[in-house]
Amino acid sequence: MKVGVLTGGGDAPGLNAAIRAVVKRCEKYGFEVIGIRHGWAGMLNKETVALKYEDVKNIVGRGGTILKTSRTNPLKSPDGIERVIKNFKDLGLDALIAIGGDDTLSVAKALSERGLNIIGIPKTIDNDVSETDATIGFDTAVNSAMEIIEKLRDMAESHDRVIVVEIMGRHAGWIALHSGLAAGADLILIPEEPFKIEDVINFVKRKIEAGQKPIIIVVAEGALIADYKGPITKDSSVDQFGHVRLGGIGEFLAKEIGKAGVETRAITPAHIIRGGPPTAFDRLMATRYGIAAVDLVKEGRFGVMVALRSCKIVTVPLSKALEKMKSVDIELYNEAKTFFE
Numbered sequence: 001m002k003v004g005v006l007t008g009g010g011d012a013p014g015l016n017a018a019i020r021a022v023v024k025r026c027e028k029y030g031f032e033v034i035g036i037r038h039g040w041a042g043m044l045n046k047e048t049v050a051l052k053y054e055d056v057k058n059i060v061g062r063g064g065t066i067l068k069t070s071r072t073n074p075l076k077s078p079d080g081i082e083r084v085i086k087n088f089k090d091l092g093l094d095a096l097i098a099i100g101g102d103d104t105l106s107v108a109k110a111l112s113e114r115g116l117n118i119i120g121i122p123k124t125i126d127n128d129v130s131e132t133d134a135t136i137g138f139d140t141a142v143n144s145a146m147e148i149i150e151k152l153r154d155m156a157e158s159h160d161r162v163i164v165v166e167i168m169g170r171h172a173g174w175i176a177l178h179s180g181l182a183a184g185a186d187l188i189l190i191p192e193e194p195f196k197i198e199d200v201i202n203f204v205k206r207k208i209e210a211g212q213k214p215i216i217i218v219v220a221e222g223a224l225i226a227d228y229k230g231p232i233t234k235d236s237s238v239d240q241f242g243h244v245r246l247g248g249i250g251e252f253l254a255k256e257i258g259k260a261g262v263e264t265r266a267i268t269p270a271h272i273i274r275g276g277p278p279t280a281f282d283r284l285m286a287t288r289y290g291i292a293a294v295d296l297v298k299e300g301r302f303g304v305m306v307a308l309r310s311c312k313i314v315t316v317p318l319s320k321a322l323e324k325m326k327s328v329d330i331e332l333y334n335e336a337k338t339f340f341e
Contacts, residue, residue, distance in 0.1 A: 001031040004096040007065040008039030008104030012123050012137025013278035014286040015065040020056045021290025027053050041072035043084045061277045095297045099123050109318040112303040119296050120305035120318050121289045128172040130326045131316040132307035139281040144273040145179035156214030162264040166250025169220030172327045180218035187217045187340050192328045194224040201260045288313050
């Protein structure tokens with residue numbers, strides 16, 4: 001049995017832990033493991049590397065992915081899927097484990113529907129893949145963002161400033177909400193609930209009049225301004241999955257608050273929260289995902305994604321996992337509003 005494994009989309013802490021687990025479990029069953037480099041681009045170009053546990057046993061604590069990654073989408077090429085299918089067969093693969101977010105898994109689903117033996121593992125710092133409590137990288141990103149927000153508060157207290165921290169989160173505000181709450185942010189703005197600029201300015205003024213400074217505002221990069229067409233973007237270009245490059249909402253909001261005569265600074269940690277060693281939670285969850293994925297290969301169960309539900313590893317059809325994006329429950333956001341008063 002020959003098993004391929006790839007990592008696609010944005011990098012995330014914990015990917016290497018999953019790769020390590022896949023290799024170890026495969027060796028237990030006597031399976032050969034082939035790493036596909038650079039995500040789906042590697043399946044298009046046959047970029048592979050043999051993986052042995054001796055070579056990966058110490059990567060559990062490393063951030064990023066030793067297999068590299070890309071945002072290549074075979075579905076965008078006229079013959080992309082056919083090339084992947086041909087290369088799958090040419091490489092002699094019996095199964096492929098795809099580790100990624102909804103974009104990577106959407107390709108996995110398409111290949112599964114064409115008859116290939118595919119298993120998905122959910123990875124994205126945004127935590128927006130449905131049917132699972134958590135995705136690889138989310139916990140580490142939250143902890144990194146929390147630490148940054150806390151450090152910025154120290155600076156803000158010294159200068160009595162308003163600080164706007166822009167945190168990654170294209171369509172879902174999971175990182176902004178969790179890190180903001182954990183760091184004691186005064187206001188958190190997420191894509192799930194559009195906001196008005198005037199409401200934010202009035203909030204800041206009320207806090208200042210009440211004698212409060214500093215003020216920390218956390219805003220997800222995809223947060224939407226009411227009556228404003230779409231999210232704030234850096235440019236109009238899109239990647240192969242149709243995503244525009246978001247960014248700038250923090251600076252935009254800081255300038256608007258500044259117009260009201262309040263000294264405000266905007267900080268954007270951006271990709272910093274993707275890097276560094278994964279947390280213990282991400283390492284353990286990714287390890288369990290990797291083991292479970294290989295067990296599914298052994299059982300001959302394909303077209304599914306492993307998931308975390310109430311601390312247990314379960315499986316769900318790829319089609320079910322991709323039916324919709326997992327967004328922040330408004331009830332949860334309303335709980336957070338307890339601290340926005």
